Amino acid sequence: MGDQPTSQEFHLPLAQITQTPLDCSLRYLDFSGDYARLGLEYHGAAPFEDTTSCALAPPAREAAAVTAPWCVTMLAPAARLAQVQQLLTFFAGHGWAVSAVDTLAQRRERTVIRFQLDAELEFAAAKHTCLQLAEKLDVDLVLQPGSSQRVPALAGFDMDSTLIDAEVIDELAKITGIGEQVAAITEAAMRGELDFRQSFRKRMALLRGFSERRLAEIATQLPLKDGADKLLGGLRALGCKTAILSGGFTYFADYLRRERLPVDFIHANQLEFEHGALTGGVIEPIVDGMRKRELLQQMAEEQGLELERVIAVGDGANDIPMLNLGALGIAIHPKPKVRLEAPQSIERFGLDAALYLFGLSDQQIENLI
Structure with a gap:
């Protein structure tokens, strides 16, 4: 029984996610308004203290509407909290404000998280920096205009x-x-x-x-x-x-x-x-x-x-x-x-x-x- 991970959802400001040194498996991240919902599986001490928490939630049936000018979608074979922390730090370092986050897939072998960005950026340069970070994190990072987040004809x-x-x-x-x-x-x-x-x-x-x-x-x-x-x-x-x-x-x-x-x-x-x-x-x-x-x-x-x-x-x-x-x-x-x-x-x-x-x-x- 001691080897079983603890599964928990934390409610906290998005910026606080980067403030723990502990890494663990990430199941989902959703954010709109003031607080994020962060689903984690971990061993030992909780990565975050003094935050509201509950059991892991089922995935949302539909993603929220896209209202931001840009989206970055992270596709990870087995997502880790550290990967999302580095990505949020990357966004903050470039001045790209995250206005919303949706988890589109939360399987064991596939986690897909979409970040909506309120930012002014030059696409080619931003894409190349995302590709470089993707190699470092061992994920796919896909940058696209928010308006392209729809079914093509x-x-x-x-x-x-x-x-x-x-x-x-x-x-x-x-x-x-x-x-x-x-x-x-x-x-x-x-x-x-x-x-x-x-x-x-x-x-x-x-x-x-x-x-x-x-x-x-x-x-x-x-x-x-x-x-x-x-x-x-x-x-x-x-x-x-x-x-x-x-x-x-x-x-x-x-x-x-x-x-x-x-x-x-x-x-x-x-x-x-x-x-x-x-x-x-x-x-x-x-x-x-x-x-x-x-x-x-x-x-x-x-x-x-x-x-x-x-x-x-x-x-x-x-x-x-x-x-x-x-x-x-x-x-x-x-x-x-x-x-x-x-x-x-x-x-x-x-x-x-x-x-x-x-x-x-x-x-x-x-x-x-």
């Missing part, structure tokens, strides 16, 4: 290494015995070291003669990225249109839409066949980074949407143009260059974690799915 997705946990062109190359050669070209292109169009032509030429029958077999074996079905299913339930905008192939994107994921539109590269095998040629136009951006903007215009209702999700250098188009540009498990240049990034969780950036709590997400 249109979402554009990269496919390879974003919706599926593979680079299809690399998988084809492995089967033909040139996997390392093609994978090296792909990796250089995704890091932004090679022009995508040039690298695409070079890789396709190496795949000449690959049979269409084998392509069909590979399509059924492509693994989905963690959380892909939950995110796209949630967006469908919320009335958001989704599109695959891929430097990969329509052959596989069509299979995903037909068999695996709720997708509304597809724009990708077409494979050229002759006598049941790939010719190694390329059918123009190639869907590169700028083409993805143009297509996403075109779809928004066709649907009469302002770009504030549009988001994009990707992982590679050729996704950067579309990631910087709309209200949110979310890089999932991104390459280093993409992490620095994308407006938002999530590294420690799957695709479904993007739902928190729309202002949804776990309870709301569960009701959707």
